[in-house]
Amino acid sequence: MPLDDPTFGNLQNYKLYLRPNAHAHYGHPDQKKSSLSKHQQNVQRLLKVMSVNESSTTWDLAKISIPDDITKLREREKIYRRLLVGRKDKGKHSDGILNLGLAIKDGKSLKTGIADKYRLSLYGILYCIDVLDLSNNEIDKIAKKYSKVLPKVFGKWDYLKTKVGERVYGIKLLANGLLADNPQIQVKSEIPFYELMSYVHLKYQRNFENISEENLAEQISYWFYVNLLYRPMGNNNDTGIESLNPIFQDDPELKKWFLIFFRDSIKYYHERYAVLKKSKIN
DNA sequence: TAGCCCAGCGTCTCTGAGGG
DNA sequence: CCCTCAGAGACGCTGGGCTA
Numbered sequence: 001m002p003l004d005d006p007t008f009g010n011l012q013n014y015k016l017y018l019r020p021n022a023h024a025h026y027g028h029p030d031q032k033k034s035s036l037s038k039h040q041q042n043v044q045r046l047l048k049v050m051s052v053n054e055s056s057t058t059w060d061l062a063k064i065s066i067p068d069d070i071t072k073l074r075e076r077e078k079i080y081r082r083l084l085v086g087r088k089d090k091g092k093h094s095d096g097i098l099n100l101g102l103a104i105k106d107g108k109s110l111k112t113g114i115a116d117k118y119r120l121s122l123y124g125i126l127y128c129i130d131v132l133d134l135s136n137n138e139i140d141k142i143a144k145k146y147s148k149v150l151p152k153v154f155g156k157w158d159y160l161k162t163k164v165g166e167r168v169y170g171i172k173l174l175a176n177g178l179l180a181d182n183p184q185i186q187v188k189s190e191i192p193f194y195e196l197m198s199y200v201h202l203k204y205q206r207n208f209e210n211i212s213e214e215n216l217a218e219q220i221s222y223w224f225y226v227n228l229l230y231r232p233m234g235n236n237n238d239t240g241i242e243s244l245n246p247i248f249q250d251d252p253e254l255k256k257w258f259l260i261f262f263r264d265s266i267k268y269y270h271e272r273y274a275v276l277k278k279s280k281i282n
Numbered sequence: 283t284a285g286c287c288c289a290g291c292g293t294c295t296c297t298g299a300g301g302g
Numbered sequence: 303c304c305c306t307c308a309g310a311g312a313c314g315c316t317g318g319g320c321t322a
Contacts (some may be wrong), residue, residue: 058309081309116309
């Protein structure tokens, strides 16, 4: 694997490092557009273009912004590429959003010679949702373009919307850095929200510094479905994970996938409990 | 506050593929 | 063979921030 490929950490890492880091470099969620530097505005504009397009070369991305004027297009392509890969000037290297991990190389274009194609990383997607103040409609577009990257969630987006409606946009909470592994979150006590959410993070705790994109997509997907269990106190009769039944009844594959996770978590807690139970002070 | 440093930007140049 | 396209490398100016 080439050294310049960024590595990702798990969601804890996103919350503790990548997200604050990205805020510091490219702007905070509630920051007014006018207070952003030119550079930050350029980065946010590029991220927005990337969020609604599949893996593209820098030339393609520029062409989307400036379709007709060839000289302006060349300038824009230059800007986009510098923002992405950084620049090596006067013997010095400055980082682009590729180095931070908001975007990654994905595939090559062979149109003329060989050129790299770029798309948002999973964290790049979360950053967009976190910071760019996107409408639900815009999030739908991201889901469509990035369905292959997050198949269990974005790949089933329209289906999920028919089942849980607006609650699909709960993904915003994750983008905002809410891991929801906090025992103080108030839910009906019959729903194992805290237990499962904690297990989402326990399962991947070894991947704090390094996680494959597939596994990260899995972790995000588990977070997403467990988050659907969240109900404020009162007002419904569901217990356990049965409130997810409407989603699973038409998608046995998904159900199977989630049940494996659910049983893993039971096994985990069972084993930990057994250890505690055996432990005594004489 | 003058001087310095450096990131950002516009621009020029280079390269290699491909079309006419 | 020349031209354009698509992508990359490099140069010089500028303005903002830091410091002596």
